[in-house]
Amino acid sequence: MSTLEIKGLTVSVQTEDGPKEILRGVDLTVNSGETHAIMGPNGSGKSTLAYSIAGHPKYTVTGGTVTLDGEDVLAMSVDERARAGLFLAMQYPVEVPGVTVSNFLRTAKTAIDGEAPKLRTWVKDVKQAMNNLRMDPAFAERNVNEGFSGGEKKRHEILQLQLLKPKMAILDETDSGLDIDALRIVSEGVNQAKDETDLGVLLITHYTRILRYIQPDFVHVFVDGRIVEEGGKELADRLEEEGYDRFLTQASA
């Protein structure tokens, strides 16, 4: 049982006109096995929250705390956070020329586990996971994210989620840009990881569509750098009907 606890988190980015505050006090607790959906309009700071938890150097934490099972996440380097059990499926996965998917996966797995995986079971696990995500085996020999379609990039992120077996996963708009078939496959992949490892999930999305496939236990509405309303799945249904307008007027008022 793990707990990711975010308290009073404020984050700014450096702009030409000096620092700009983007997160304005985020409080959120995610336990193992729970799925929290974070929904909000574009530009509200959802990716900023995801990147800040993962430790992206562009974002400066100006206040608050993030802990994983009581350990200070903010004091850790990016790779330490990953080894502590945090995983971020990125909205825009990065190309790494000349590094094959298979080499990348093995290197990451070795780093996370602290030892190289047993070759035979590893090859089998990779094949199985790729098969579940309907990924062509030839994919393993392509360079990381190079020339991948939008859907391939997202499947590749979920492939990593399945193989690296983190405690907490943040999925940043994993659903955007996917057609309905791909969305179903990717969602199955997430659900399977949840079943197998009691994963805690922070599911960031702009749309309610993915929530038909991945059941959220909690829904948080994110506007202007903070959570403005929280509820259960029914809140997502309301957002589906009403959109974010109600919250936007609140935020600007």
Next chain:
Amino acid sequence: MSLVADTSRPVDAVTAAGRAHTDSAAAFVPDKSRAERTASFDVADFPVPSGREEEWRFTPVKKLRGLLETGATGRLRWETVLPEGVTLSTLPAADARALGLLPPQDRAAVVAADVDTVTLLDIPAEAELSEPVRIRLVGDDLEQRVHEHLVVRAGHHAKATVLLAHRGSAQYSQLVSVLTGDASDVTLVSAQRWEDDAIHLAQHDALVGRDATYRHISLTLGGQVVRLNANVRYAGPGGDATLLGVYFADSGQHLEHRSFVDHNTAHCKSHVTYKGALQGDTARTVWVGDALIRAEAEGTDTYELNRNLILTDGARADSVPNLEIETGEIEGAGHASATGRFDDLQLFYLQARGIPEDEAKRLVVRGFFADIIREIPLADLRDEATAAIEHELATTEYAASTTSTSTTLDRTSKEN
């Protein structure tokens, strides 16, 4: 990889690479056409350079000791492995020139050719070698000044790989003249694994036969000063030339690669890709890629690419592409040049998967070189190259990375 412009890049490199190109020939022409450069077997045609000449301005000529003087004082030790049918012989210099070799294009090459006897490697017509020709060239004494001229002749429809593996210490000027027969397929791999004090000035020319495929792959890791000019000309239409290079410079090393592809014939292709990494505050690399598409070279397709990865502060890479186009009737012509540091986003992505920073950087550098290393047709040399790069990386104290990017990429295309 995203790379940023190195601030130390010379102005002409920036303008040559950074200009928005159209397919008009005017945009590419440098001050003086490459076609006007002296090419001759007569030593008197090339004064000893001062370092201010266009073709020598990046080279530390003061470190070249007596290597630009005529008169050799020694030889390299040759260790050869010749597949069946392949012969190695010597012939008088005058006879060698009668074969129709491309003449030297600078002082270093002309003194290399100023020898009485030339070595001739003969690969018979239609020979398909399953094993490479291996020539190890070993220098035993830095005080020795060595001038050598090797001719590699491949008959029509021959298929061969020739490895020149340079080791040890010497002052070495070298002319390698490759003549590839019609429809032949020849790969010349030149590995510079010299000791830290060696000086190596080389001109490797190829006259590419009709419908022939030629590849030149250089791997430069050792030496104090290495300057390798790989040039191509075509003996008939349908020629396809690929020039590839990997270099890794440490402190105290000057590694310079130049290429000149002379598209003098219609319907030929050339593809030039050099990649380098630099570490250490006096590491220095130079790449100058010249391509000339003459008026008669209709249907030409050419592309030149240079990328440099600066691993530590203080290292300096110069990168100068020059493309001259004298006809509009081409398939395509373009070049790209970029010099920069690690890409923050790549490192973040790898680290976010638990991979520690140093290892992430090694992965990125390995990946950076991978597409060229893959092209080395010899498994043992591929492994050797990979291991050597790993060894270089093991000693690196990395420079800060950056997210800003400025890559120049040009491509002009014209259908006819």
